[in-house]
Amino acid sequence: MKKQRLLALFLLLLSFIPCLQAQKKELGQARSYIKSGKDYDKAEKLMTDLLQKDSTCHTNEKVYLMWFTSVLKQYEAANEKLYLKQKYDTAAFFGLTHRLYAIAESLDSIDVAEHGGKKPRLKYREGHARLLNQLRPNLYFGGTYHVGKGNYKEAIRFFETYLEADNQPLFQGYNYSSKDSRMPQAAYWAVYSAYKLNDADKVLRYAPMAMADTAKTAYTLLHVAEAYEWQRNDSAYLATLDEGFVRFPEHPYFFPHLEDYYTGNGNFEMALKYAERALEVNPQNTIFQLAKATSLLNLERYDESVRISERLIADCDTMPEPYYTIGSAYLNQALTMETGVKARDNKTKIREFYIKARPYMEAYRKLAPNEKKKWAPALYRIYLNLNMGKQFEEIDHLMHD
Template identity: 45%
Template sequence: MIFLIPFSYAQKKEISQAQEFIKSRKSLDKAEESMRKLLKDSVNRSNIKIYLTLAEAVRAQYEQGNEKLYLKEKYDTAALFITAHKMFEAYESLDSVDARPNEKGVVKIKYRKRNAEYLNTCRNNLYNGGMYFALNKKYDTAYRLMDTFIDCVRQPLFSGCGYREDAPLNKAAAYFTLYCGYKMQDPAKALKYETLALQYDKRHEFALRFVAEVYNMKKDTANYVAMLTRGFNEYKDSPYFFTRLMDYYNGVNKLDSAFVTVESALAHNPGNELFLFAKSNVLLNTGDYEGCIAVCDSLIARNDTLADAYYDAGVAYINMAFNLEKTVRASKATRTKLLSYYRKALPYMERYRALAPEQKDKWMAALYNIYLNLNMGAQFEEIDRMIRNS
């Protein structure tokens, strides 16, 4: 008792002083600081007066800042949003203590209704603050505000406000948590509201992209491919989903799946150059060289500067020559046909070299074989020197 009496007196004095600061609207930061200091001691964590005083101190700061902005006085907008976030946290902590059962096991909630009504008028500033910080690339702060905005739905404090998780602004906030989590390279945060974020129609395509990128970041291949597939099915004209899906299928040698995907794309848009080139590439990889050349020729007829179309056609002819060497016994007729493939490959590969001079690793080896087999001495010597010096 001797020790507790002075301690209790000091505690009451601090609360009383803080309340005086709040009434006078002066030294509000000191009032907040003193209450937070008291709450660091576990003995004080059941004292509702401390939580109430803390919440009121932060609320007074918020109202002061709001008033200054309204009157167009000098004030930091970012500070207002940060204070709004602190205010919600303070009132949610107060509510959790207010909702505890008393010594008889009875719950008598005293402050919830009035606090919820007040905070309901301020809640959109959490969203506005999240947008503000996201635009200023303060992704961690933006995430916290948007997270708190959405979390109001499950907070008992707001149980009487009729908040719905699928409300339009919640979907928008969920999208921004996805975006900020992605920017922070934090998959857990990015995917916290994945389902809700994907319901945000205004940024649905981008939401699918970010979710795909996050799964790729996690090395979760199954979900990455599933998200790319969903994105491709919903946005066939988007190069993002198509190219990554094709890269995946080609990379793991799922050429049947790659072919199905490219045919689906071409059924949607038969004249798309990206889709046509992807088809030529799949045909090349599956060994349908004549089909590949036909597609490449159709592409070149549309646009004679498509370097990769020349490359695929040239490689197709070279591969036809290689296959002939492997499967048919040497004869004059065979040799004539073999040389005809190299002659046909020549203009394609030389044109590819002219269009993509930096891609030496691709055209040097191809031209080496062409010049060697066609006995083109000067050209062969040039390529041979290049290879030896590379």
């Protein structure tokens, strides 16, 4: 049995010999490239290829250290070109910093595994952390560079590395969350990039820190609300909309979305409550007044709805929606009477409602010609009940065209 074990061990060692020889050869070649003062990219490729084809290299600190050195040399050469105002690929320059972070974090993990995490015995942490801390701004500006180019998938990689460094053992003691004033801004751009990628989880992950960027708090809340909507988390979605409305009542996102949600779900009382709360902030706001008129219309409080809409028209007679609201108020009352038990007794009153609705719906058609789905059925009914043959035929043709 002992002989069999020794044989198995011997065969295992024999299998490693070619791998070790290959590693030694590649490391030697990479070292030669670096000593030559050029072909640093070739040295890097040797190491990445080695890591890809030989799994035993994944715990070899020499390979990662050579990889780190080759990328660092590329960074230094690129930095010199930029300093001398020579042409260099900006994205590639920022990418070098990102790779240095990734390599150093992997090397630190190997270092910890080898030395049991005892700080005095870690060989690379202090030096690498100090160096990368100096290069840290490149992660932020690399991220914003990619945002500007619309490369959100790349952008979020930079911002995540920037933000997550605070949790990396490599940067123990740097306390970025409390000492780096740029963290909230980086978090906001991470949220923004994740939003652009429809990644709800990452939006919500970085939003708490992004909220500290007070210049963009409204936008952070907007992205958070959208993320919750993607997740179909109605309670969180509404809570975020409400927070946004309370903090930014006249922002063009929060109030309209609250109104759309409650109106779309038939909760007209809640829609009215938000409209009234909004009017307490700004009684002259046209959107708030129109929202109240619409809510009153949906609650069948027609006279109140008409009064608000008439005031809106008096203030601005080119705004389409108040005309539609008034026309709908009269049409709804006509329809209610038509379907009631005393429809025959109310024929005159019903006709009066259609007559009243007509000029408002015609005005709405003129001011909002593209809203055919709204004004065409209304005018169809009006012309039909007022026996307006020519106008009826025109609308009938439009609806079936």
